[in-house]
Amino acid sequence: MEAPAYQRIAATFRGRIATGVLRPGDQLPTEHDLADQFGVARQTVRAGLGVLVGEGLIVARRPRGYFVREREHMVYRPQEKSRPRPAVPEMDRFSEQIAATGRTPSYSIEVALIEAGADLAERLRLDPSATVVARRRVRYINGEPTNINDSHFPIDLVRDSEIMLPAYLARGTDRVLAELGYAQHRAIDEIFVRMPTPDEVHRLGLGPGTPVAVHFDTGYTESGRPVQCAVNVLPGDRHRIVFERHWS
Amino acid sequence: MEAPAYQRIAATFRGRIATGVLRPGDQLPTEHDLADQFGVARQTVRAGLGVLVGEGLIVARRPRGYFVREREHMVYRPQEKSRPRPAVPEMDRFSEQIAATGRTPSYSIEVALIEAGADLAERLRLDPSATVVARRRVRYINGEPTNINDSHFPIDLVRDSEIMLPAYLARGTDRVLAELGYAQHRAIDEIFVRMPTPDEVHRLGLGPGTPVAVHFDTGYTESGRPVQCAVNVLPGDRHRIVFERHWS
DNA sequence: TAGTGGTCTAGACCACAGG
DNA sequence: CTGTGGTCTAGACCACTAT
CATH class of the missing domain: 1.10.10.10 (Winged helix-like DNA-binding domain superfamily/Winged helix DNA-binding domain)
Structure with missing residues (x-):
């Protein structure tokens, strides 16, 4: 026995x-x-x-x-995204948060046109074969990859906008979307937990035994139309996801 | 190569x-x-x-x-906890949700007095050696263990109350806490992702390669005093955590 | 260069549940 | 009973990096 x-x-x-x-x-x-x-x-x-x-x-x-193993968690607050900001911010939210702790934020940015696929099609209410703009970023702290933020937009909404350029956008894509007439008023956050794919292991430099949280953030206009779906991949050993609630 | x-x-x-x-x-x-x-x-x-x-x-x-492997996700909505309910509900929220889908919810309940320890002490603003009441539950769907919900209370608040009894509470511990004069008005949700401990593997019947989300739900009274801290352990292959946001 | 972990082999015996 | 995966051994060679 x-x-x-x-x-x-x-x-x-x-x-x-x-x-x-x-x-x-x-x-x-x-x-x-x-x-x-x-x-x-x-x-x-x-x-x-x-x-x-x-x-x-x-x-x-x-x-x-x-x-x-040593672990250190950065705080990840999805709700910050729907809080007001200065009209002309110097940095995006992530950079702001990291810089405030004396560390150096950086990005790799890549823009691609892809087929929506099942997950995005459902959330953006498109056909699975529809084309979406994928703005793929890896966020780094002090040069270390920290998380993945892939934002997706129906191509009709953002054609010829700044969102299509693989360049840093200090005011954030949400603001650009609003300037294009698609201001978001509501969002749904979904969080899944799973082991990473080999691609994620590679992009994030993950060790074995590191699960990830996958955070889908789908944003809707006032009329209820989904205009944006971000897929964030957060390594479990580096993040703490925080929400706050108030009774109504 | x-x-x-x-x-x-x-x-x-x-x-x-x-x-x-x-x-x-x-x-x-x-x-x-x-x-x-x-x-x-x-x-x-x-x-x-x-x-x-x-x-x-x-x-x-x-x-x-x-x-x-086959996977099926149940929706887990922390925000439901702060939504109004009937004064005398027939079932707690979990049972309500599961029964609504034609499945059979059940519980195992155990109450223990334990030392707070670092995690709970910090969240409940107690000394790490202080005594807290741990109300430990495993929730089952159709007899299958689905998640762990361990609620913790400073012992001074709930001594001699129903919370101390290892019995089903249809109206929920939050309501009992309110009846005792500790109604909650604010809560902080924290989510961590990690591999399960052997104890969690055993209690939840987890297979290898199944990460868990650990959801800390800390509730505060109007005066800002923490009165409750629940630790929910959600196997990644069985849950989808959902929040909703509205711009203010 | 020495020593670490990373990979691989060709055997072996076991516990378990299906036919 | 048969075949499955689960465990274990005693070797071997390799790639890498700290020193």
Whole structure:
């Protein structure tokens, strides 16, 4: 009735991390040493540590060894998007927030024309084969990729506008959309939790065992027409999503 | 410059799932067959499939084989909590929502006195060693565990109240709290994303590769005093979190 | 260059549930 | 009973990077 050896190894270090015997940044013994200590083959040790890597508790830094993972959360507030701003802001909201903490924000921006597909078609009330403008950005803090923000617009709305240019827009796309006559008055936020795709792992430099939150932000005009759908991919080890509610 | 064999195997089936060649519920070839097809050892096949299990794309059902995972999301609306309800509701909100879709909701309830600890202490503005009442529930749909809802209260507020009894409360703890003079007027929702603890895996019957969203709901009275902090653990493969915003 | 983790093999035995 | 996945071993070679 005993647990398999690799699970005992995992449980041992999971416990040491939970109780603080091992703290973030601390190094674990090498696979070789653990094989000796537990009297098992190295592959068995690897299976055990693999469990903890999958749980996001430790990371392998070759050829240094295994380390207890350190995490730092930035606050992510979807509601900020619908709060008033100065008419001519110096920076977009993300840059503002990061710069306020003394760090350096930056972007990579890319604009593409794509087929809507099922997810976007449903939210923007288009045909799945309709063309949408995808404004794809990766946001960086101090050069480290932090999250993905892909905004999508029906092409009829934004043709020939600034939104089509892969350049930084200090006042934000929402403002541009409003100037085009599509001011948003209502939005729906949907959050899914899943493991990242290989593409997301690549774009965000994610380690194994890092789940992501996918935040769909669909904006509607006063007449109820959806004009914008943003897909934000937030690595779980870097974000804390915050909402605020008031009773009515 | 070729990818390792186990990654090619993972990529092969990841692709077939993404493109719909393999659909949810479909079975994969056996480890033995794949070892033959790819000309590698069975352990190598296991490493490849292990990647996909970790990504939550497939599940192993011994001794049947590997299957493409099926997922179904229930809608989770934190904002509902601050919407008005009938004075004497027949069921709590969760049961109402589930029963409305023709399924059967149920609960397991357990009440414990615990030390607050760092997370709760910070949110309830207590000392980490202070005692709080933990009302721990697992919510089931058709007998399947669906999510965890652990509500916490400073003991001074709820001593001798119904909240201390491990019994179903149709009108909900928020109402009881209001009757005790601690009506909530404001709440903060925080959402974290991470891999589940072994305890959560056990309580929720989670498969490998299933991340969870942890939703902290902290409620405040009109005077700004925190009176309640609920920790909801939502398996990523079963939930879609939805908020709604209106421009002000 | 030494030592780390990353990959792979070719066996083996086991527990479990379906036919 | 048969075949599945689950676990384990004792080797081997490789790629990478800190020193």
